[in-house]
Amino acid sequence: xxxxxxxxxxxxxxxxxxxxxAREGHRRDALLPVLxxxxxxxxxxxxxxxxxxxxxLNLSRADVHxxxxxxxxxxxxxxxxxxxxxxxxxxxxxxxxxxxxAHVEQTLGVGMHETTSDGTVTLEPVYCLGxxxxxxxxxxxxxxxxxxxxxxxxALLAEPRGRS
Amino acid sequence: xxxxxxxxxxxxxxxxxxxxxxxxxxAQAASRGVTIRIVRTGSRGAFWLEPxxxxxxxxxxxxxxxxxxxxxxxxxxxxxxxxxPHPLRLGIAAELDFFRRQERLTxxxxxxxxxxxxxxxxxxxxxxxxxQALAIGRARTLTEVIESGGRGRGGAAFxxxxxxxxxxxxxxxxxxLVCNADEGDSGTFxxxxxxxxxxxxxxxxxxxxxxxxxxxxxxxxxxxxYPNAERVLAAAIAxxxxxxxxxxxxxxxxxxxxxEIRRGAGAYVxxxxxxxxxxxxxxxxQVRAKPPLPALQGLFGQPTVVNxxxxxxxxxxxxxxxxEYYRDYGVGRSRGTLPFQLGGNIRYGGLVEKAFGLTxxxxxxxxxxxxxxxxxIRAVQVGGPLGAYLPETLFDTxxxxxxxxxxxxxxxxxxxxxxxxxxxxxxxxxxxxxxCAHESCGKCTPCRIGAVRGVxxxxxILGDRDRPAAIALLRDLCDTMTQGxxxxxxxxxxxxxxxxxxxxxxxxxxxxxxxAA
Numbered sequence: 159x160x161x162x163x164x165x166x167x168x169x170x171x172x173x174x175x176x177x178x179x180a181r182e183g184h185r186r187d188a189l190l191p192v193l194x195x196x197x198x199x200x201x202x203x204x205x206x207x208x209x210x211x212x213x214x215l216n217l218s219r220a221d222v223h224x225x226x227x228x229x230x231x232x233x234x235x236x237x238x239x240x241x242x243x244x245x246x247x248x249x250x251x252x253x254x255x256x257x258x259x260a261h262v263e264q265t266l267g268v269g270m271h272e273t274t275s276d277g278t279v280t281l282e283p284v285y286c287l288g289x290x291x292x293x294x295x296x297x298x299x300x301x302x303x304x305x306x307x308x309x310x311x312x313a314l315l316a317e318p319r320g321r322s
Numbered sequence: 323x324x325x326x327x328x329x330x331x332x333x334x335x336x337x338x339x340x341x342x343x344x345x346x347x348x349a350q351a352a353s354r355g356v357t358i359r360i361v362r363t364g365s366r367g368a369f370w371l372e373p374x375x376x377x378x379x380x381x382x383x384x385x386x387x388x389x390x391x392x393x394x395x396x397x398x399x400x401x402x403x404x405x406x407p408h409p410l411r412l413g414i415a416a417e418l419d420f421f422r423r424q425e426r427l428t429x430x431x432x433x434x435x436x437x438x439x440x441x442x443x444x445x446x447x448x449x450x451x452x453x454q455a456l457a458i459g460r461a462r463t464l465t466e467v468i469e470s471g472g473r474g475r476g477g478a479a480f481x482x483x484x485x486x487x488x489x490x491x492x493x494x495x496x497x498x499l500v501c502n503a504d505e506g507d508s509g510t511f512x513x514x515x516x517x518x519x520x521x522x523x524x525x526x527x528x529x530x531x532x533x534x535x536x537x538x539x540x541x542x543x544x545x546x547x548y549p550n551a552e553r554v555l556a557a558a559i560a561x562x563x564x565x566x567x568x569x570x571x572x573x574x575x576x577x578x579x580x581x582e583i584r585r586g587a588g589a590y591v592x593x594x595x596x597x598x599x600x601x602x603x604x605x606x607x608q609v610r611a612k613p614p615l616p617a618l619q620g621l622f623g624q625p626t627v628v629n630x631x632x633x634x635x636x637x638x639x640x641x642x643x644x645x646e647y648y649r650d651y652g653v654g655r656s657r658g659t660l661p662f663q664l665g666g667n668i669r670y671g672g673l674v675e676k677a678f679g680l681t682x683x684x685x686x687x688x689x690x691x692x693x694x695x696x697x698x699i700r701a702v703q704v705g706g707p708l709g710a711y712l713p714e715t716l717f718d719t720x721x722x723x724x725x726x727x728x729x730x731x732x733x734x735x736x737x738x739x740x741x742x743x744x745x746x747x748x749x750x751x752x753x754x755x756x757x758c759a760h761e762s763c764g765k766c767t768p769c770r771i772g773a774v775r776g777v778x779x780x781x782x783i784l785g786d787r788d789r790p791a792a793i794a795l796l797r798d799l800c801d802t803m804t805q806g807x808x809x810x811x812x813x814x815x816x817x818x819x820x821x822x823x824x825x826x827x828x829x830x831x832x833x834x835x836x837x838a839a
Contacts, residue, residue, distance in 0.1 A: 187622075189604035194546075194585055215604075228606035228763075231546055231588030247508030248703055248750070249739045252666035253694070285590060285707075285757070287547050288511040290739065291369040291664060291671025292334050300549050304337035 171196065171204040179214045186215055189225055193232055201241075202233035237280035238273040240318045242266075243297040246283045249290035253305075258294050261308040265315070278319055325358045325403040328376040328383065330433065332365035332518050333550045334511070339390060340373040346391040347375070350398050358403070364519015366433030367673030368420050376415050379405040385415035420689065425651060426675045427639045427659050428632060429512075432519035438557050440565055443522040449567070451638030455530045456575055463534045464490060467637060469645035471657030476502055476593075476630030477705065477734040477810070479656075479723050482637075485627055488617040489535045492625035499532045499540040500602070500621060500628045504586050504593040506545060507706025509737030512661040513631035515673060517544075517551040520635075521558035525581065527634035529572060530641055532579045535627055540579065543598050545586045556583060590707075590761040594809045595628040597763055608763045609809040630735070632661060653679035656722035666703075666739035667693045676721075683717040685738065697742040701750075701826065705734025707757055708814035710821035711747065730821065732814075747826035751819045752780045758815040769812025772803045776819065783830055793830070796823070 178195035182188035192211060196203045203226050212219045226232045244262055246255055266274050266281055273280040289295040292304030296311060303314055329344045344360055351358045365372060374387035384405040386397060393410060400408040412418060435442035455463040468483030489497060505513040516524060528540045544552055559581050562568045570578045589607045591597045596610035599621050620626025636658060640648045649657045656678035662685055664671045669691035686699060693699050701711045710731035719725050726733045755776035762769045776799055782792040800816035807813040823830060
């Protein structure tokens with residue numbers, strides 16, 4: 159158990175939302191920064207915060223839900239403990255991303271937007287990490303890795319999985 | 323003796339192990355009792371040499387690369403701290419052929435200086451552009467930028483100075499400057515490299531733009547896929563605030579300016595300027611109809627200039643050296659330099675800043691060294707996912723805006739993605755349509771529905787169900803999307819699709835139905 163997951167248990171999502179709104183202001187344009195603060199902390203935007211945010215920013219719940227659902231990155235359910243984002247854009251395709259994808263999906267036993275049954279890894283697609291001269295690229299827990307072969311992926315994955 | 327070692331903190335260098343190399347060098351130095359100072363820089367942009375380690379010597383910075391942690395002990399044994407011989411020794415970094423043949427104006431400091439040291443920035447000519455702008459006043463600053471011939475580097479290539487003048491002349495209580503750092507195009511990484519390698523240049527460019535148009539607030543809309551760039555940029559903004567370059571009295575004048583970073587959330591369409599403004603306002607990133615132009619009615623309904631990172635980062639050099647100096651680079655109506663980005667299946671991938679006018683072939687072979695796989699280059703996509711696929715017969719096209727428009731292609735943000743002869747162009751055409759369907763904001767029908775139908779029609783062509791009719795339908799659909807879409811996403815998706823069909827028709831021949839992404 160890491161210290162940050164202990165903190166998650168202590169801080170109710172509503173308090174995190176309230177703190178973010180106090181920092182960003184009660185204006186509509188605070189919405190994305192507030193949603194990011196929640197996702198940074200909990201890995202997703204907890205559903206119970208939506209009515210609270212709507213009231214604080216003077217928006218309808220539908221408004222807030224519409225924003226959360228528009229942006230690919232915001233999740234509405236908790237992800238696995240580690241997040242693997244595989245780049246599927248053109249430059250990575252040119253260097254074997256489709257084959258890497260097949261390997262990753264087979265190794266993890268999940269498809270895109272799914273979480274392994276042990277709750278360790280969530281797999282997501284990403285369209286460009288800006289690492290196009292070092293393709294194919296994979297981001298694991300916020301760190302970008304380049305020239306990822308199947309073997310290198312297995313080695314990269316062994317490390318965070320061993321820790322969790 | 324104190325040795326200085328330079329190791330990039332750039333995302334690409336880190337993606338190849340730069341952090342582990344830095345740690346290994348620190349540990350090795352400690353165990354040998356040698357005092358060293360490690361400076362984390364941006365990357366010079368020769369990514370096949372990353373992690374590239376440089377050591378300061380009396381004759382210049384000697385480069386070693388690509389270095390892996392396992393090489394470090396041997397490098398110490400060979401006295402690399404004083405430039406000693408080793409198989410990885412490349413010579414003086416700045417004199418490597420790949421860099422010597424470039425014309426670096428905007429990227430002159432990237433990979434060279436400590437990106438968070440204001441001292442380094444000032445010593446390397448930083449803030450001379452801002453000083454000049456504050457000295458000559460708003461009107462002459464606008465004139466300089468107009469006369470430089472600089473055009474928007476984000477892709478649309480609209481004259482930067484005219485956009486500024488429009489916003490300057492527009493009536494409005496508050497004016498805003500927005501930097502578009504939502505670099506979502508595959509094959510592009512110049513914004514990221516500049517943000518990580520020389521963020522003060524962007525800050526200086528934003529200060530000059532804010533001053534010229536009369537804005538007191540600037541936003542940087544940065545994509546969430548660039549967490550490393552966000553860390554560097556936030557630290558640079560904080561340093562500029564501490565030293566009086568941002569705040570209520572910029573450089574002790576009456577000009578007030580502040581910068582706020584806004585993080586995107588994975589929506590490609592937010593790179594479109596009006597969708598980006600909606601996103602900053604806290605809404606779904608849906609495109610606005612134009613007119614009104616953002617320069618007249620943009621963020622929060624106020625006159626707003628939206629400029630790409632490289633457009634703004636090019637401005638300090640224009641002010642520091644004069645419009646003529648910048649305009650002397652380039653050809654025709656494409657003035658100055660463009661930082662081209664070589665990616666995908668390319669042997670020597672990286673950043674090449676050159677004046678407009680060299681040919682695609684020179685870039686691919688003289689700089690890029692051909693494909694990474696060693697196989698023939700078959701197709702090249704220039705200008706991101708909305709750019710055309712070009713065959714070998716068009717490789718002699720000069721890289722300037724008008725020449726590319728002349729072959730139904732576009733330069734865009736200067737990203738170049740290379741494919742070898744194993745590529746399946748029909749699959750890429752299908753990908754372009756499915757990407758558009760995935761990323762469409764949904765506001766206009768040609769894009770929202772057209773892209774979905776486009777995928778279906780391409781599947782019909784590949785499944786040999788009434789092929790001639792399906793191909794005619796695809797062309798018709800592309801025409802509707804081109805003419806009827808609100809923004810470049812739906813409007814330009816036909817470019818990769820039709821160029822693939824035009825230049826590589828053999829890939830659209832009869833075959834088993836594909837289920838590939």
